[in-house]
Amino acid sequence: MLDRAEVYNFIRSRKLAVVSSLGPQGEPQSALVGIAVSPDLEIVFDTVKTSRKYPNLKADPRISAVIGWEEEQTLQYEGLAMEPDGEDLVRAKEIYFGAWPDGKERQLWPGIAYFRVRPRWLRYSDFAAGRIEEIFF
Known part of the structure; x- marks a missing residue:
C-alpha cells in the first residue's frame, strides 16, 4: 500500500493534471492545469475568473482530477475545492510558486484566482x- x-512524491513529480468540474446544468467540464501539492496532499492551481472552472467550483x-499518465501510472483524485483568502491564500501561493x-x-493578471483542493478519495x-x-480520507 502506498503511504x-x-x-506526495508521485503528485509532486507531475506538473500537470486534468481537472473536471460540473457546469451550470450539471455537465462535466475538464481543463488541463498546472498543479502544486502540499504535504497534506492538497492540490493548488491557479486559473482566471473568466474560465469555466472558476464559476463552476464557486457554485459546486x-x-x-487525473494526475500522471506516463508509463501507465496515474492517480485519480477527488476532493473539494475552495478559493483561499487571507493567510490561507498566502500559504497556497507559497506552495504553488514553489512548483511554478x-x-x-x-x-498580477487581472482576475487571477487560486484554488486549494482537499482530497477525499484517491486511486x-x-x-x-x-x-x-x-x-480514502
Missing part, C-alpha cells in the same frame, strides 16, 4: 505492474 509520502466545490516560479508573474494505478490502490 502518504509516496503519494466538488472536483476530480513563473506563477509570481501571473499573480493510484500502475497498469504496467498490475497494481491498483484506493486511498
Whole structure:
C-alpha cells in the first residue's frame, strides 16, 4: 500500500493534471492545469475568473482530477475545492510558486484566482505492474 509520502512524491513529480468540474446544468467540464501539492496532499492551481472552472467550483466545490499518465501510472483524485483568502491564500501561493516560479508573474493578471483542493478519495494505478490502490480520507 502506498503511504502518504509516496503519494506526495508521485503528485509532486507531475506538473500537470486534468481537472473536471460540473457546469451550470450539471455537465462535466475538464481543463488541463498546472498543479502544486502540499504535504497534506492538497492540490493548488491557479486559473482566471473568466474560465469555466472558476464559476463552476464557486457554485459546486466538488472536483476530480487525473494526475500522471506516463508509463501507465496515474492517480485519480477527488476532493473539494475552495478559493483561499487571507493567510490561507498566502500559504497556497507559497506552495504553488514553489512548483511554478513563473506563477509570481501571473499573480498580477487581472482576475487571477487560486484554488486549494482537499482530497477525499484517491486511486493510484500502475497498469504496467498490475497494481491498483484506493486511498480514502
